[in-house]
Each structure stands twice: as C-alpha cells, then as structure tokens.
Amino acid sequence: MDGTTVVALSTPPGESAIAVVRMSGTGAVDILDRMAGASGPWESHKVYRKILKKADGGPIDEVLVTVMSAPDSYTGEDVVEISCHGSVHIYSSIIEEALYLGAHPAGPGEFTKRAYLKGKIDLTQAEAIADLISAETQLQARVALEQLEGSLSKKIGKIEKRLLEELALLELSIDFSEEDIELCSRDTLRKRSEEITEELKQMIDSEITGKKLRNGIRVTVLGPRNAGKSSIYNALLGEERAIVSAVPGTTRDLLRERIHIGGFTYYLEDTAGIGQTECEIETKGISIGRKAAEGADLILFVIDGSAGWDDESRKEFEKIAGKNHILVLNKKDLGADISCEKYRPKTLSGSAAEVSAKTGEGIQSLRKMIYKKTVRDDAAEIVKERGAVSSRHAAALREAVDAVKGVIAELEGAGAVEIMSLEIREAIEALGKVTGRSVAGELLDLIFSRFCIGK
Ligand SMILES: Nc1nc2c(ncn2[C@@H]2O[C@H](COP(=O)(O)OP(=O)(O)O)[C@@H](O)[C@H]2O)c(=O)[nH]1
Ligand SMILES: [Mg+2]
Missing domain, CATH: 3.40.50.300 (P-loop containing nucleotide triphosphate hydrolases)
Structure with a gap:
C-alpha cells in the first residue's frame, strides 16, 4: 500500500459469460477515465455502461463499470470493477491497458492485504476470506463466515480486555513499601489467570479439527x-x-x-x-x-x-x-x-x-x-460452537497460555509485580498476533500468498 494502483482479473481465467477486472488505488479512477474516454464524475457504487478503448482509440469492449470510492470499498481505497465479456482476449486487453496506464499487477491476495492494512478487516477476517473462497461444504463455509464476521476477533478481544483488567488490578494492589501485592488480590489474580488459561486452551483445542476442516x-x-x-x-x-x-x-x-x-x-x-x-x-x-x-x-x-x-x-x-x-x-x-x-x-x-x-x-x-x-x-459441533483455529492462531494462543502460566507461577512464588505485568503484556502481545495487531511483514506475505490473485 505504497500509493500504487493494482489491477487483476478477479474471476477464474478462461472463457466465461462475464469476467471481472478489478483495480484498487489512488490512480484507479484516473485509469478508468482514460480507458472510458470520459472523466467522471463516477457516483460511488453505481453501475455505468461504457465502451472501453485502447490509448490508440481501438475499442476493447462494452462493459459495466462500478466505482467504489474510498474509504467505502473492499480495500478501503478507490476500487474500480469492470465487468466485461468473458473472453481471454478482452480481459487481457483491459489488464494490459491498465498496466500501460500505470497500474501494477496485483499479487496473490493483494486486495485483501490492502483491506487489512487499511484497517477494514483484521487478520483473522482476511484469513476467513481465503477459507470462504476455498470452502466446498456448508460446514466449511459456515465456520469461515463466522470468522469473517469477527467471531474469533471478538473472543480474542474479550480475553485481551480481561488481561488489561488484570494489569490494572496488579497496579492497584501494589504494596508500596514492599513492591509486592496483597494476599486477597493474589487470589483474585490467580482465579482470573486460571480462567483465561482455560478459555485459551479451549480455543487451542479446535486446532486439529480446524486443520482437518481446512486442509x-x-x-x-x-x-x-x-x-x-x-x-x-x-x-x-x-x-x-x-x-x-x-x-x-x-x-x-x-x-x-x-x-x-x-x-x-x-x-x-x-x-x-x-x-x-x-x-x-x-x-x-x-x-x-x-x-x-x-x-x-x-x-x-x-x-x-x-x-x-x-x-x-x-x-x-x-x-x-x-x-x-x-x-x-x-x-x-x-x-x-x-x-x-x-x-x-x-x-x-x-x-x-x-x-x-x-x-x-x-x-x-x-x-x-x-x-x-x-x-x-x-467435530462438527466443536467447530460450529468454538470456531476452528488454524495452526498459526494456535501457536500464538499457546504463547499467550505460557505467559499467563508465568503469572500463576509468579503468584505462587515471590509475586513480583514487574514480572507479572511483563508476563501479562506478553500475553496481550501474543494475542495481537492472532488478529494481526502485532505481526511482522514477512509473516503477512506468507499469509496472503495463500490467496488467489484478484482477491
Ligand atoms: N462378487 C464381487 N466381485 C467384486 C466385488 N468388488 C470387486 N469385484 C470384482 O473383483 C475384480 C477386481 O476388482 P478391482 O476393483 O479392479 O480390484 P483391485 O485390483 O483391488 O482394484 C473385478 O472383476 C471386480 O468386478 C464385490 O464386492 N463382489
Ligand atoms: Mg485397482
């Protein structure tokens, strides 16, 4: 998302009734203007019938065009969708023309990656889109759709909130003279930490079934x-x-x-x-x-x-x-x-x-x-009720469990506030990997490489 405009075929390659070419980025509308031989205004989310032409004036196809203006689009950027006749020659010409006019070819999952980077969706939702596209059964589609609607992010959000409450509790309960915490707070903290561990473990429990459902x-x-x-x-x-x-x-x-x-x-x-x-x-x-x-x-x-x-x-x-x-x-x-x-x-x-x-x-x-x-x-009930975490999610959730266990261990021992608050922060950081708040760029590339081009 470096200001470039990308273009790709969003429907399967080959002959079909209709093919959809999609562009996203600040230059998308300008490229459309030049191909359609007329500058807007393009009303957002409205369908226009146009004849697209090459720069030399040669006609390409009569098409239906929709502009979805930023930020109210799939990627959060200006998006142009061109529905053309589904001939290989026609959609290839439209893409070639867009490239000639300054667009770049979109990589796998690039549109979804842009949506994620723009904050339209989080990482679990982006992954759910890939799952939804590859779903072959009702169960697979249902689980993916629930994740797309944010079921996993909400669960993570709730646990994060409880961890933040633990942090607050910890800070409140410091006995300033000893930098240690009171006994009654210890019990509350331990109880809460155990509950969080249990919840995380339940989520991890769906990993094997989730893997089978996906793969x-x-x-x-x-x-x-x-x-x-x-x-x-x-x-x-x-x-x-x-x-x-x-x-x-x-x-x-x-x-x-x-x-x-x-x-x-x-x-x-x-x-x-x-x-x-x-x-x-x-x-x-x-x-x-x-x-x-x-x-x-x-x-x-x-x-x-x-x-x-x-x-x-x-x-x-x-x-x-x-x-x-x-x-x-x-x-x-x-x-x-x-x-x-x-x-x-x-x-x-x-x-x-x-x-x-x-x-x-x-x-x-x-x-x-x-x-x-x-x-x-x-299996079917588990994934319907709890969703199906992927191995990537489970790895991050396990990190969070380890950190919360660290809190429990510290409570049983010296009860040092700094160590416990560090562990809680680590748990929050680990959960952030699931939703994508704290993930490295290379990992993002790996996740989005699973997608097809044009999504
Ligand atoms: N009577 C009977 N014959 C069968 C049955 N299953 C397979 N066959 C026959 O057994 C032969 C070998 O079958 P095939 O499926 O090619 O066996 P493969 O070599 O193990 O793959 C064929 O002539 C089949 O018609 C069965 O359930 N009952
Ligand atoms: Mg045989």
Whole structure:
C-alpha cells in the first residue's frame, strides 16, 4: 500500500459469460477515465455502461463499470470493477491497458492485504476470506463466515480486555513499601489467570479439527490385487473413476479424488495392488501406493473376504496395523472365508468393515466409519460452537497460555509485580498476533500468498 494502483482479473481465467477486472488505488479512477474516454464524475457504487478503448482509440469492449470510492470499498481505497465479456482476449486487453496506464499487477491476495492494512478487516477476517473462497461444504463455509464476521476477533478481544483488567488490578494492589501485592488480590489474580488459561486452551483445542476442516483428510486404499480396491474407491466416489477389472494389476498409478463426509473434505486415493510382479510399472505403482499410505490419515486395507488371507497380504497388513486403519473385507456377496474371522484385527487402531462393492452393501456404513476414524465425534459441533483455529492462531494462543502460566507461577512464588505485568503484556502481545495487531511483514506475505490473485 505504497500509493500504487493494482489491477487483476478477479474471476477464474478462461472463457466465461462475464469476467471481472478489478483495480484498487489512488490512480484507479484516473485509469478508468482514460480507458472510458470520459472523466467522471463516477457516483460511488453505481453501475455505468461504457465502451472501453485502447490509448490508440481501438475499442476493447462494452462493459459495466462500478466505482467504489474510498474509504467505502473492499480495500478501503478507490476500487474500480469492470465487468466485461468473458473472453481471454478482452480481459487481457483491459489488464494490459491498465498496466500501460500505470497500474501494477496485483499479487496473490493483494486486495485483501490492502483491506487489512487499511484497517477494514483484521487478520483473522482476511484469513476467513481465503477459507470462504476455498470452502466446498456448508460446514466449511459456515465456520469461515463466522470468522469473517469477527467471531474469533471478538473472543480474542474479550480475553485481551480481561488481561488489561488484570494489569490494572496488579497496579492497584501494589504494596508500596514492599513492591509486592496483597494476599486477597493474589487470589483474585490467580482465579482470573486460571480462567483465561482455560478459555485459551479451549480455543487451542479446535486446532486439529480446524486443520482437518481446512486442509482435508487423506485416505489411502491399500491391499492385494483384485481385492476390489478400485471397486470400493468407485463406490465411495459414487462414480466409475478407476478402471475395475478381473485382470490383476489393472491399477498402476495413484488416483486421487475428493469426497465429502459430514462437512469435511476427504482426499481418497486408489493404489496399485500389492503383490509380487515382474512388471516394472506395477512395481513402481506399488511403491507409490505404500508411500501414500505412510502419510495418510487413514488406510483402508481391502482384502477379498470370500477368499480370505494369504501370507503376503497378512505380512503387508501387519506393516500398517499400527497406523490408523480400517480392514475392509470385500465381496461379502460371495460369502466370508473362515480365515477372516481368525485374523480379525485386534489392534486398537483398527476396525473392520464387511462390504460388497458389487451390491453396495456396507458402503454407507464404511463412509460413517471413515468419518469416525478421522475426526472426533463432536467435530462438527466443536467447530460450529468454538470456531476452528488454524495452526498459526494456535501457536500464538499457546504463547499467550505460557505467559499467563508465568503469572500463576509468579503468584505462587515471590509475586513480583514487574514480572507479572511483563508476563501479562506478553500475553496481550501474543494475542495481537492472532488478529494481526502485532505481526511482522514477512509473516503477512506468507499469509496472503495463500490467496488467489484478484482477491
Ligand atoms: N462378487 C464381487 N466381485 C467384486 C466385488 N468388488 C470387486 N469385484 C470384482 O473383483 C475384480 C477386481 O476388482 P478391482 O476393483 O479392479 O480390484 P483391485 O485390483 O483391488 O482394484 C473385478 O472383476 C471386480 O468386478 C464385490 O464386492 N463382489
Ligand atoms: Mg485397482
């Protein structure tokens, strides 16, 4: 926000009905004037129909233009939005012309960053905008929208206020002769500090669920060839994505698709079947599959339940038995082999599902099981009630907890006022990192790099 005017395409690139080019900055209206061949006045928030032309007079497009004058705009600066016909040539020409007239290309999230720097929104709200744009489910959108409306900032604000009250209490209670605090104030301070710690901890508690809600959950389908992995993969997706065939070694590459369960995004991965093979490509596929399983949040280990276990599959299964997994006994329609009962997983991390990818039996309960094995039972309620803090928020909140714990420790010890007030100030400073009151420039760049260009 150094006085420059930025321009970017705000709609997805490629052919579409309409494309929106956005400019922000002190020069935005002037650039528009020159392209529209007429100077304003542009009434703020009013739509105008204009023909834009190049500097050489050549027409670009007939467009709808809206000027949103500072400070009543998304960025807090003068903003110009141009809705043009959604042709690559047209929107590229408008952007080129704006650049020619002095605008700079906007970086990822630059408009939102400007809104933040102008104080239109705080950092938690800016982050919520990125979350909202990438939301795929109602739950993800709802949590992001609440954060955008300031739910997290308000909670932080309340805690900050209580910390400031602690500071005041501390200063009031100084026994001037000893630079120490009175006993009754000690009790109040300790009680308050413990309450604040508890509140902060509750917020941190939503971190893991929040991460899963934002980043998605990886589920890898693993198991011997012809067990029906691809069939189960397709059944869970609800479409014929992977090739299913009686020929062993059909799947060789790793396939990845998204499904939604309970408002969470799952990245489902189908892999090449495990087994001895001469085929170089299949061998590669098997090793890619194993690698994928290593980093997965959950493994679906599929075997043909009607054929039962063989030594190779059992050995393979034992390798992953310590990880979070579901043993899927497929082909239930063909009956169950006795060995399945005998080798049922007894590990805590595992559970078993009997399904038939062919008839669809058990697929619905497998979906539920996947959810249960990857998010806590009350996940949806937690994020609805408490919001979902990100790892960045949680790191700052943990710093605040440490500082408040420092106050409690001091109260139990010498009770030195300077040390306690220092700790409280540190806690306030840490909370400021969440809302963005106290963050460094590099961190801001990192946060806004998550955004798409034009937002
Ligand atoms: N009867 C029966 N056959 C199945 C079932 N699931 C898969 N198959 C068949 O088993 C063979 C291998 O299936 P596929 O999904 O390609 O197995 P993958 O190699 O583990 O991916 C195919 O002929 C499927 O039609 C099932 O639930 N019941
Ligand atoms: Mg397959």
